[in-house]
Amino acid sequence: MALTVEQLYEVMAQLPDPVFILSEEGDYIEYIGGIEQSAYQDGNPLVGKRLQDMLPPDKAAWIMAKIALTLATDQVQVVEYELAAAEVKDIDAKAGPQGMQRFEGKIAPLPSRYDGKRAVSWITRNITHQYALQQRLQQLSETDPLTGLHNRRYFFDHFPRLILEQARSGLIMLDIDHFKQINDRFGHQQGDAVLQGFCACVAARLRSQDLFVRSGGEEFLILLPGLHGAGLCLVAERIRRAVAEMVVEALPTGLHISVSLGTTEVLPGEAVDAVLARADEWLYRAKRAGRNRSAHCPPL
Numbered sequence: 001m002a003l004t005v006e007q008l009y010e011v012m013a014q015l016p017d018p019v020f021i022l023s024e025e026g027d028y029i030e031y032i033g034g035i036e037q038s039a040y041q042d043g044n045p046l047v048g049k050r051l052q053d054m055l056p057p058d059k060a061a062w063i064m065a066k067i068a069l070t071l072a073t074d075q076v077q078v079v080e081y082e083l084a085a086a087e088v089k090d091i092d093a094k095a096g097p098q099g100m101q102r103f104e105g106k107i108a109p110l111p112s113r114y115d116g117k118r119a120v121s122w123i124t125r126n127i128t129h130q131y132a133l134q135q136r137l138q139q140l141s142e143t144d145p146l147t148g149l150h151n152r153r154y155f156f157d158h159f160p161r162l163i164l165e166q167a168r169s170g171l172i173m174l175d176i177d178h179f180k181q182i183n184d185r186f187g188h189q190q191g192d193a194v195l196q197g198f199c200a201c202v203a204a205r206l207r208s209q210d211l212f213v214r215s216g217g218e219e220f221l222i223l224l225p226g227l228h229g230a231g232l233c234l235v236a237e238r239i240r241r242a243v244a245e246m247v248v249e250a251l252p253t254g255l256h257i258s259v260s261l262g263t264t265e266v267l268p269g270e271a272v273d274a275v276l277a278r279a280d281e282w283l284y285r286a287k288r289a290g291r292n293r294s295a296h297c298p299p300l
Contacts, residue, residue, distance in 0.1 A: 017125050018043055021110070023117040024071055026051045026064055039126040041085045041096035054089045070107045070120050077107040080127070102131045144214040146192055147199045152215045155223070159272045162211060162225050168300075169266040170224040170232035173279035174202075174239070177258045177291040179218035186251065193250030194257060201246045205239050221279075228265045229299060236261045236294040244292060258292035265300050 003011070012019070015033025018040055023029055027050055031043040052060045062081070070077045084100045085093035106123045113119070142154035163169045176198060183191040195218070202220070203212055211223040224232060243259045251257075262283030266275050278297055286295035 017123060020046075020122040020124070021114070021119055022051065022063075022067055022122055023114055023119045024067060025117060026060070026067075027114075027117070028054075029114050029119060034124075036126075037096055039097060040124075041088075041091045041093060043091065045090045045092075046088075049090065055083075056087055059083065059087070066105075066107055067120050067122075070109050071118050074109050076109075077105075079105045079107070080131075081105065097126070097128070101126055102128045147195055147214050149199060149220075150211065150213045152213060152221075155211065155213045155215065155221055156272060158211065159223065160269075162223055163266050163268060163270070166226045166266075166268060168226070168228040168268075170227045170235070170263060171266050171275055171279050172222040172224070172232070172236050172239070172261050172263050173215075173276070173283045174220050174222070174236075174259050174261040175283060175287070176218040177260055177287075179257075182251070182257070190250045194248055197246065197248055197250065198243060198257065198259070201242055202239055205235065205242055221276075223266075232263050232265065233294065233296050236263050236296070240292065240294055260286040260291045261294040262286055262297070263294060264297035267300060 012032045014035060016036040016039075018034025019030075019032040020028065020043065021030040021032070028043075028046040028048065031047050034040045034043055046054055051063060054060075055063070059081075066077055066079055080102065082100050082102050085091060085096060085098070104125045104127050106125075108121050108123075110119045110121055142150055142157075144151045176195075179191070179194075182194055199212075199214070199220075202222075206212055206222065207224070209225055210227075211221075211225075213221050215221045222235075224235065227235065240259055240261055244256060246256070248255065248257055260283060262279050262281065262285065264275060264278045264282060282295040282297045286293050289295065
């Protein structure tokens, strides 16, 4: 049985997600659906107005560019964007979700013209909760839960970007000396506290752009974009001294920890595995020389 026009419009009007019909000039031609009040404000007051008058200039320009692309390519475009109801004029911002929301938009070209103008349908879906969960899961997958540092996976993912625009960078591989003995003698709870104190001590000696990660156990990596040569050696030695002098509250009074470090320079575009292998070699040179010291690969 075919639906009547009235029945079809009734179905469209009851859609949980809203559909905007927008002209190539930015006119709000029609608003359909969007009855899920927990996810959307009522967009009907926008009909008959221009989005350039209703939205902040940067967001209006972005939407207009997406409409133009959809019409130029005659292809459906899928986008994600953020918008708060308070940014939109003439709607009741208090009636729906508050604060910045994240949306997925699907933009499709329409075959008909409206008052002689080409138009698109813009189907919007509120994905704020899904996006927050996705971001949280990503953060958990990239973060060491004990120390709060990023992990080895994060390091591998971000290494190419961080060194891309630098003529040379520096890498330090460091290992807490005899850490297993701390766990064996004082227990893992105390060992965890030592790790946390160590990380705080090291992080305090780094720049905001440096990447400090726990690569596993008591082993850590520090990527220092743009830092090399004497500057790299100076940072490594500063860290070594600070760790040797730090008061370790988790251990009995008078007991200290030390760290061994291996450094190497990093060239633009260099493979991460080659850099890590070189740093690892110089870390073990520091250990074989007696620990509690830095060993530096000569400039490349």
